[in-house]
Amino acid sequence: MNTPAVTASAARAYKSDVKPVWCPGCGDFTVLSSITKAFAELELPPEQIAVISGIGCSSRAPAYLNTYGFHGVHGRATALATGLKLARPDLTVVVTGGDGDGFSIGGNHFLHACRRNVDLTYVVMDNRVYGMTKGQPSPTTEPDWDSALTPGGTGLRAFNPLVIALASGANFIARGFSGDPNGTAQLIVEAIKTPGFSFVEVLSPCVTFRPDQREWRTMVRPAPVSPTHDIGSAARRLMTDDGFNLGVLYTGNRAPYQPPRKTAPATPSEIERQFAV
Amino acid sequence: MTEGPGIADVANLLAHAHAMESEAHERYLDLAEQLDVHNNTEVAALFRKMAQIEQLHVQKILERVGDMELPRLSPWEYRWPGAEAPETAGIGEAHYMMTPHHALSMALRAEQRALEFYTGVLESGGDASVQALARELAEEEREHVALVKTWLAKYPEPAANWAEDPDPPMHQE
Numbered sequence: 001m002n003t004p005a006v007t008a009s010a011a012r013a014y015k016s017d018v019k020p021v022w023c024p025g026c027g028d029f030t031v032l033s034s035i036t037k038a039f040a041e042l043e044l045p046p047e048q049i050a051v052i053s054g055i056g057c058s059s060r061a062p063a064y065l066n067t068y069g070f071h072g073v074h075g076r077a078t079a080l081a082t083g084l085k086l087a088r089p090d091l092t093v094v095v096t097g098g099d100g101d102g103f104s105i106g107g108n109h110f111l112h113a114c115r116r117n118v119d120l121t122y123v124v125m126d127n128r129v130y131g132m133t134k135g136q137p138s139p140t141t142e143p144d145w146d147s148a149l150t151p152g153g154t155g156l157r158a159f160n161p162l163v164i165a166l167a168s169g170a171n172f173i174a175r176g177f178s179g180d181p182n183g184t185a186q187l188i189v190e191a192i193k194t195p196g197f198s199f200v201e202v203l204s205p206c207v208t209f210r211p212d213q214r215e216w217r218t219m220v221r222p223a224p225v226s227p228t229h230d231i232g233s234a235a236r237r238l239m240t241d242d243g244f245n246l247g248v249l250y251t252g253n254r255a256p257y258q259p260p261r262k263t264a265p266a267t268p269s270e271i272e273r274q275f276a277v
Numbered sequence: 278m279t280e281g282p283g284i285a286d287v288a289n290l291l292a293h294a295h296a297m298e299s300e301a302h303e304r305y306l307d308l309a310e311q312l313d314v315h316n317n318t319e320v321a322a323l324f325r326k327m328a329q330i331e332q333l334h335v336q337k338i339l340e341r342v343g344d345m346e347l348p349r350l351s352p353w354e355y356r357w358p359g360a361e362a363p364e365t366a367g368i369g370e371a372h373y374m375m376t377p378h379h380a381l382s383m384a385l386r387a388e389q390r391a392l393e394f395y396t397g398v399l400e401s402g403g404d405a406s407v408q409a410l411a412r413e414l415a416e417e418e419r420e421h422v423a424l425v426k427t428w429l430a431k432y433p434e435p436a437a438n439w440a441e442d443p444d445p446p447m448h449q450e
Contacts, residue, residue: 008296008303023446024311024371033307037352134446179369180360182352189351205369208446214369 011036027178027204038188052081054101058125075106078113103139114168119256127206135209171196171252178204196256223247301364302331315373363390378432392418
């Protein structure tokens, strides 16, 4: 008997037994589902995948996956992932996190991860708020978001991660939406398959601190133009993008950075000897 | 009249039917786990029951499939009218304080969408064997809709303040 290859149960095999503590209704549930569907579609062995994260609600993802994972410190996921990929180029390394972790404290690492163009896939679940710490504005929060903490809004221009990614050298840029898990799965598949640093921003509403984001469902749309390979065209598009165009927006042709290994990897006992006092 | 999904052959329709029931099963399991974590045990149990029922539907579809070779479809290649399979309960509709009424209302909407999908296949015309299968599947979904309505009748709409939490998640002062 033959059943369709990427069934929901095939994707579930990539999920761990740890139950997510995210709020019911959180967009991150379907992003997690998109990630597992992407892994299932690519038929990646779980032991050949490493998911690296920082701090925040979406950074809890590695614990919910049946792959290798590392829950790192705030903002440092891309740096950790860069080191891992350089040491273990055979692994598929995926970075997950949120807008606060990735673009605030992690902003510097984000720039250089794009610049270095190591073969990583960075999935940012962007809810335009610091959710885990209960509702402070993040770099991507709209300047007029009125809240108890920011009456009348911050008045600060929002960070544009896609423009920054392009300017810094990312080789693949896409935007998905948690309300479209199958479309997002497709983007993540393309991101993983594209060599170099792939950046996928996924709009993922925070039901608890940004209930206004329920409206995103009516605001997102497929990007009206095909993805471009021309950096100038991409720059114009992304600078004028309203934040709700979905799909692959740019694919470059930069070769990924992967220096050749100069020596054979050290064994654990050799490493232990080096640290002996 | 709804424009149908234009499914050309029985194998393709069965692939869609299998995916629809599988995704529904997985979503109800996810919802059950979510509500478990948030100590809404009554609704968690209800979602778990729905997941079990959907698993029975998966088995029924597999019995129909028998030895037939089904097409290999990527999740984004299914011809769903919306972003997800029609019978998948909307995850954004969940709330940690939701009641059985809300859960069953979600289930009712999901079953109604499934029925609309198969009637859409019927209305789009085409291959006679596809039409026959779509008719059977639509009839089954009609029965599911009726069953959920019966359950829903046992759980009247809650009071307007159902979501009031004496210890709500507050913005940090």
